[in-house]
Amino acid sequence: MSFAIVEFIKEQSVELVHLTWIKKSESTTQCFWPKLNARQKAKKGEIPDPKTWDTFEIRIFSTTDDFEIALKRVARAELTSNVESDDEVPDVRLRKKVCRYSPPVDRYKHIEANKEKNLSTSSNISSNKDQQSKSSESALHNINVKQSIPKNDDGKVLEFDMLERPLESILELKDLDNKLHDKELCKSLVKYLTNIGGTSVGDNVRRMMKAVGSYGLWSQYSYKGRKGKEAFCGTVMCKVILKSALRSNKDLKASAVEVEIKEFLKHAPYKPGGINYKNRQADMNISSSSSSGTPTVLLFSSDEENDV
Known part of the structure; x- marks a missing residue:
């Protein structure tokens, strides 16, 4: 067995x-983790450097000799810890991505307080059920937005007024793109995105892209504008993402960031809110409920593989 699918517990x-x-020790199981290109290094079986690699407490879900199978099990593990099950429909339980390089700080106390306040307020509204539902959804949306707000090391919130929520339409993105010709505004957005962080270059890029726009928006873009989609590479926002990622990841080449942007745009239609998300879910449910042999989880369609 060469690869393991693990959960970083904290x-x-x-x-x-x-x-x-x-x-492994008697009391815990830990894992070395590089700061860059983790999957490539895992595939090559690179030996950990205790001086430069970090260590994290983990639990092991599964092991396999096949790298491609390991990738599929990672995707499945984001829905359920039962990654090798062949006869159960996954109990949807998404795991949030948290920056492993940020020191633990008690930065979400105010979010939990607001959540309790909002839930309490919703429970007192008895006028009609529709109004209660809308109020609860709005409160939870506000909480999610606050959790994604970047902060400085001293805990101060970094604000960018034009991104109160992820953009939803091509028109909104083009409007912001025009405004970003203002150098000061562009600098502010770069500073905002640089502080988003991430566990790797890919995670960093995904966090920034999701902060800027919804999967519904990015479903309409490919990096070079293939298959009738909008081209992202010619936008000011693309340059902002590149610059922010290079500032966040020292000694990194722009070409490596471009690869991650292409990957994000390629998979966006199949993520929650993307134009093909419901089709993906149907495929996964059919595959998981099959009773003959080991189910095949359809991670990417042929269109998705070619759409860059």
Whole structure:
């Protein structure tokens, strides 16, 4: 067995690692983790460097000799810890991605307080059920927005007024793109996105893209504008994402960031809110409920593989 699918317990995130990265003791199981290109290093079986790699407490979900199978199990593990089950429909239980390089700080106390306040307010509204439902959804949306707000090391919130929520339409993005010709405004957005963080280059890019726009918006873009989609590479926002990622990840080449942007745009239609998300869910449910042999989880369609 060369690869393991593990959960980073404190960070509540799932990833594949090489088995040589894992070290066990009587009381805990830990894993070495590189700061860049983790999956490539795992695939090559690179030996951990204790001086430069971090260690995290983990629990192991599954092991396999096949790297491609490991990738599929990571995708499944984001829905259920029963990654090898072949006869159960996953109990949807998404795991949030948390930056493993940020020191733990008690930065969400005010969010939990607001959540309790909003839920309490909703419970007191008895006029009609529709009004209660809308109030609850609005409160939860506000909480989710606050949780994603970047902060400085001293805990101060970094604000960017034009991104109160992820953009939903091509028109909104083009409007913001025009405004970003203002150098000061552009600098403010770069500073805002640079502080979003991430566990890797790919995670960093995904966080920034999701902060800027919804999967519904990014479903309408490809990097070079193929298959009748809008081209992202010629936008000011693309340059902002590139610059922010390079500031967040030192000694990184722009080409590596471009690869991650292409990957994000390629998979966006199949994510929640994307134009093909319901089709993906139907495929996964059919595959998971099949009783003959090991189910095949359809991660990407042929269109998705070619759409860059």
